[in-house]
Amino acid sequence: MLDLGTLNPQQRLAVETLNGPVLILAGAGTGKTRVITTRIGYLVAKGIAPGNILGVTFTNKAAREMQARVTRLLPKSRTPHLAPRGSVDSRPSTLDPRPTICTFHSLCARILRQYIDRLGYKRNFVIYDESDQLGAIKKILAGISAKGEKTDPAAILSLLSRFRNGGERAAVFADPSVRAMAQHVRKRYESALRACNAVDFDDLILLVLRLFTEHPDVLEACRAKYRYVMVDEYQDTNAAQFQLVHLLTVKHRNLCVVGDDDQSIYGWRGAEIANLLDMEKHFPEVKVIKLEQNYRSTNTILTAANALIKNNVRRRAKQLWSQKGHGDKISVHHFTDDEEEARSIVAQIEFARMAHGVPWAHNAILFRTNQQSRPLETAMRQANVRYHLIGGQSFFDRREVRDLLAYLKMFLNPNDDVSLLRIANVPARGLSDVTMERLLGASHERKASVFATMKNPAVTVTFQARTREAIESFVAFVARTRATLHTHEGSSGSPLPAAPSHATGGAHGVARPTLQGWAEHFLDEAGYYAELRRSEKDREAAENRGRNLKDFIATMDAARPASGSLLEGLEAFLEDVSLDTDREDEEENKGDAVTLITMHSCKGLEFPRVYIVGLEDGLLPHSRSKTEGTLDEERRLFYVAVTRAMQTLAISHCGGRKKYGQVLPCHPSPFLQELPAELVEHEDEHTHRPVSAETGRSLFAAMRKAAQ
Numbered sequence: 001m002l003d004l005g006t007l008n009p010q011q012r013l014a015v016e017t018l019n020g021p022v023l024i025l026a027g028a029g030t031g032k033t034r035v036i037t038t039r040i041g042y043l044v045a046k047g048i049a050p051g052n053i054l055g056v057t058f059t060n061k062a063a064r065e066m067q068a069r070v071t072r073l074l075p076k077s078r079t080p081h082l083a084p085r086g087s088v089d090s091r092p093s094t095l096d097p098r099p100t101i102c103t104f105h106s107l108c109a110r111i112l113r114q115y116i117d118r119l120g121y122k123r124n125f126v127i128y129d130e131s132d133q134l135g136a137i138k139k140i141l142a143g144i145s146a147k148g149e150k151t152d153p154a155a156i157l158s159l160l161s162r163f164r165n166g167g168e169r170a171a172v173f174a175d176p177s178v179r180a181m182a183q184h185v186r187k188r189y190e191s192a193l194r195a196c197n198a199v200d201f202d203d204l205i206l207l208v209l210r211l212f213t214e215h216p217d218v219l220e221a222c223r224a225k226y227r228y229v230m231v232d233e234y235q236d237t238n239a240a241q242f243q244l245v246h247l248l249t250v251k252h253r254n255l256c257v258v259g260d261d262d263q264s265i266y267g268w269r270g271a272e273i274a275n276l277l278d279m280e281k282h283f284p285e286v287k288v289i290k291l292e293q294n295y296r297s298t299n300t301i302l303t304a305a306n307a308l309i310k311n312n313v314r315r316r317a318k319q320l321w322s323q324k325g326h327g328d329k330i331s332v333h334h335f336t337d338d339e340e341e342a343r344s345i346v347a348q349i350e351f352a353r354m355a356h357g358v359p360w361a362h363n364a365i366l367f368r369t370n371q372q373s374r375p376l377e378t379a380m381r382q383a384n385v386r387y388h389l390i391g392g393q394s395f396f397d398r399r400e401v402r403d404l405l406a407y408l409k410m411f412l413n414p415n416d417d418v419s420l421l422r423i424a425n426v427p428a429r430g431l432s433d434v435t436m437e438r439l440l441g442a443s444h445e446r447k448a449s450v451f452a453t454m455k456n457p458a459v460t461v462t463f464q465a466r467t468r469e470a471i472e473s474f475v476a477f478v479a480r481t482r483a484t485l486h487t488h489e490g491s492s493g494s495p496l497p498a499a500p501s502h503a504t505g506g507a508h509g510v511a512r513p514t515l516q517g518w519a520e521h522f523l524d525e526a527g528y529y530a531e532l533r534r535s536e537k538d539r540e541a542a543e544n545r546g547r548n549l550k551d552f553i554a555t556m557d558a559a560r561p562a563s564g565s566l567l568e569g570l571e572a573f574l575e576d577v578s579l580d581t582d583r584e585d586e587e588e589n590k591g592d593a594v595t596l597i598t599m600h601s602c603k604g605l606e607f608p609r610v611y612i613v614g615l616e617d618g619l620l621p622h623s624r625s626k627t628e629g630t631l632d633e634e635r636r637l638f639y640v641a642v643t644r645a646m647q648t649l650a651i652s653h654c655g656g657r658k659k660y661g662q663v664l665p666c667h668p669s670p671f672l673q674e675l676p677a678e679l680v681e682h683e684d685e686h687t688h689r690p691v692s693a694e695t696g697r698s699l700f701a702a703m704r705k706a707a708q
Contacts, residue, residue, distance in 0.1 A: 002041050002073065007034075014289045015039045018046065018228075021249075021283035022256040023276070027320045028305070028643035029296030029606065032258050036230060037066050039256065040099055041073035043228055050074070052225065053099035056245075057232035060103060060579065062604070066232075067101045100226070104241055106579050108204040115211055115218050121197055124571060126409045126416050127578035128193065128200040131402060133157055135418040140188045160185055162270045164202050166239025195449060196416045205240045212247050219247060227252050234259035238270040246282060253283065261316050262309050263603060265637045267630060277314065294320045294643075296606050298327025301645050304679050309639045311674055312632045320643075329681040332672065333652040337663055338372070338614070341652050342379035345611050348650070349594060350383060352609070360386055364595040364607035366641045368620045372613060373596050375658075386593040390601050400532060400545045401552055405577065407522070411482050412570055415449035424450075427531035430470030435463070439471075451478070481522045484513075485567040515556040515569050523549075599641045610645035612638075615653045616666040638671050 004012050011031060014024045015038050026032035036055065044050050055070075057063050100107070109127065117123055128136070137153040137160075163173065163182040173179045193199065199207060212219040229249050231237070234257035237245070249255040257276070264273040279286050294302055302320040309315070335341040345365060352358040365376055373389060380387045403426055409419040421440070425431040436450075443453040453459050454475050460468050523529060529546055536542035559576050560569030595607065599620075614620065621634035642649060651672070656663040 002038065002045055004038070004042075007038065008293050010289060010291050010293070011035050011038075014291065015042050017256075017287055017289065018043060018048075019254060021253055021279070021286040023234075023279050023286050023288045024256065024258040024291060025288060025316055025318055026258050026260055026291045027294065027318050028260065028263060028640070029294040030291035030320070031295055032232070032291065033062075033065060033069070035291065036232060036258055037069035037073060039230065040066075040070050040101075044074055044099075048228055050097050050099045052227040053230075054107070054226040054228070054248075055099060055101040055230045055232070056104055056107060057101075058103060058236055060106075062232065063102050063106070070099065070101060103579065104244070105201055105204045108208040108244075109575060109579060111208050111211070111218075111222065112199070112204065115215070116207065118211060118215050118218070119207060121194075121199075121207075124197070124413060126196070126198045126413050126419070127204070127575065128198050128418070129578055130157070131397070132198070132409075132418045133200050135422070136189060136192050137185075139418075140185060140192065156185060158269070160189060161202055164206060165270045166243070192417075195447075196418065197413055198416055198418075202240075205244055209240060209243055209247070212244075223248060223251060228254045228256075230256045230258070232258050235261050235264040235273055235276045236266050236271045237275050238272060242272065242275045250282075253285075255283070260318075262312070262318070262636055263640050265600060265603065265633060265640055267633050277316065288316075290318050292318050292320055294322045296646050297322055297643060298324050298647065300327045300329060300679050301642065301649055304330055304649075304675050305639055305642045307676050308635065308642065308671065308674050312635055314632070328648050330675065330679055331648075331650045331681050331683065332675075333650065333683045334668075335652060335654045337656045338375045338654050338658055339379075341613055341654050342375040345376070345613065345650075345652070346379040346383045346385055348611075349385065349609075358609065359592050360594045361592045362608040363611070364597060364602070364605070364609070364644065365611045365613060366597060366599050366602055366644065367613050368599055368622065368637075369614075370598060372619075376596055376613070380594065380596075386591070388591075388593040388595050390595065390597040398545070398548060400549045403528070404519070404523075404549060404552065405574070407526075408519075408570060408574055410451075411478065411485065411522075412567075412574065414451040414478055414482070417443070417450050420450055424474065427527045429474060429526075430467060431474060435467055435471075438463075451475075477522075477526070481525075484518060485570060486565060513566060515560060515566055515573065516553050518566055519553045519556060520550075599637050602644050603640050606644055606646055608645075608647045610641070610649050612641050612649070612651045614657070615651050615669045615672060616657070617669050618666070619657075620669050620671065635671060635674075638669075 004015060007015060011034070014022070014035050018039075024032070024035065026035070040053055040055060043053055055063075055066060057066065102110075112121075112125070113123060116125060134153050134157060137157050141151050141153060141156065159178075159182060164186060173182065193203070212222075226248055229245065231245055236259070245255065245257075257279070259276050261273055261276050264271060264276070267273065279288075297305075297320075299322050302322055306319055333341075333344070335344060349358075349360065349363050352363075353360065367373065367376075377387065377389065403423055406419040406422040409416050410423065414420065417440075421436060424436055425433075439450050439453050439459070442456075442459045443450045446453060446456070446459075448456075454471050460471050463471065529549075532545050532549075533539075533542045536545065556573050557569060559572035560566075561572065564572075595605075597605070599612075615638075620638055621631055625631045625634045653668045653672070654666050657666050658664075
């Protein structure tokens with residue numbers, strides 16, 4: 001039985017309002033995740049079939065957290081899990097005991113796994129991540145850029161993504177040359193992916209929209225299944241995501257969106273705050289419920305945040321408040337330069353740890369740009385303070401992991417040119433860059449994939465005998481390795497190491513081949529581990545790379561269906577890896593360590609002690625905001641940073657900041673003037689204030705104890 005007695009009145013109203021469109025305005029720290037999960041439990045308690053409930057959010061971490069909470073709320077016989085692939089169909093949804101709780105991209109991947117053949121794709125499509133996308137963009141730019149012209153592939157990819165997701169109305173595309181370039185690259189890019197039977201993250205949504213438009217029966221099947229739809233972080237939806245949600249819910253109108261326009265900080269990547277602000281345009285009967293009681297911060301922090309955000313004119317009014325008391329004033333520090341700023345903050349963190357027992361993990365330092373982390377990291381290392389930098393190199397960006405994923409994608413789909421070109425000569429097997437360029441050119445002439453071209457005798461005969469043998473050997477290796485993917489019991493292809501039946505679901509004690517064994521086998525055959533050892537001068541670095549690879553391979557069978565083939569297991573594994581883009585931050589953010597994080601990455605997090613550094617004009621608000629008209633979004637970014645603090649908040653700015661080896665003058669951010677003066681304590685008001693003798697003695701005693 002659900003206990004709604006612990007909810008405050010507005011939370012309870014949000015949970016109990018089940019039918020028709022609902023907008024839950026959830027201010028920072030107001031318990032929105034609790035409301036969403038309790039509402040799902042309440043829907044089931046009121047007789048709604050779990051299979052008819054869809055909860056959508058933006059990150060896998062958020063989806064997993066919701067999933068775990070819903071699991072605890074529902075009766076054990078109705079324990080929800082992420083819906084299986086291909087679960088969207090027209091079967092009676094009452095037979096499905098699981099609510100679907102996932103990201104936009106996971107939802108669309110499931111729909112496409114069942115229906116993408118209607119659009120002329122094969123169901124075994126691969127999902128390109130950012131690295132794969134950049135590879136495709138580089139190939140296109142190489143063909144259209146003038147000699148010697150330098151173009152940033154990442155900038156082009158970002159621009160293209162915004163254009164494809166309905167952001168063509170953005171100011172940047174008002175320039176005819178930029179718009180023409182975007183249209184040209186889009187055509188070449190989409191053609192390149194289609195030739196490889198590949199889709200990217202944008203395609204996952206765009207192709208579902210196309211499915212819904214061209215095949216109304218698919219849309220009706222999805223509408224029949226998802227009769228109650230909840231969307232988290234609605235202010236972050238872009239035009240394509242809005243259209244997807246609208247198509248699913250416009251008939252039954254049981255749409256509940258949760259969000260906060262004051263925390264809309266992703267306009268630069270296509271998020272449209274108007275989706276939340278203009279809700280009444282699309283659902284005139286919408287019921288708006290405000291969550292304003294904050295469970296995170298002191299009233300000093302909240303009052304300052306309220307005063308700050310009121311300077312944004314176009315917003316839905318809300319007033320955060322707390323029962324946590326007033327708390328300390330907000331301290332504002334001025335430093336000579338960014339190195340002094342970093343040293344002082346580290347000293348404050350160490351003093352709090354030694355004098356008051358405050359763990360490192362209770363502290364977070366927030367900054368506007370990644371470059372600001374350098375002096376902070378230097379100061380941390382010099383003081384032997386452990387820290388965790390969110391946004392550092394991901395495990396999935398390491399060379400050996402990228403190579404393995406390219407191999408896996410290529411074995412699943414040999415027509416994936418980007419993956420094949422990455423590993424064709426890794427390890428070296430006689431397929432030089434010159435050879436691969438010739439094969440790529442031949443593939444363009446024949447409008448075929450590189451792998452199909454490698455199998456074409458009319459092409460290979462033009463190469464010298466040794467190169468021809470290398471091509472044929474590689475083709476045979478791919479065919480041989482792929483053949484073993486289609487077996488359940490290892491009856492064809494190369495012999496594979498197998499796991500005991502009790503561990504892998506085999507019947508009657510028969511050992512069952514594993515993806516782990518299959519991967520180890522082809523890597524050994526290819527000589528990849530030996531290549532790792534050769535390519536690293538440092539033996540320990542080589543061993544670490546090998547260990548990374550083996551640890552990663554050991555996880556490959558987790559997603560494999562109990563009775564499925566190796567092929568089905570590989571498809572499931574690659575889909576999980578492609579869609580789970582935020583796994584790394586969650587795994588690395590463990591232990592007692594100070595968190596260093598950008599303001600854009602901190603939304604949804606909270607810390608007892610927060611330091612906001614670099615509050616200077618040109619950094620926050622960023623210099624671009626004045627020309628791009630995004631001052632309101634910069635203010636929202638500061639608001640998000642302020643509302644991460646639970647107990648204390650310190651803000652700092654510098655008179656000079658090092659850039660390109662020179663210290664350039666800086667000026668305080670105008671946002672500082674928007675904080676109520678009575679809530680702020682400047683450094684000159686307390687830095688030299690003497691403490692009492694008794695306080696001094698207790699502090700020294702605590703520090704001596706900590707040093708023992």
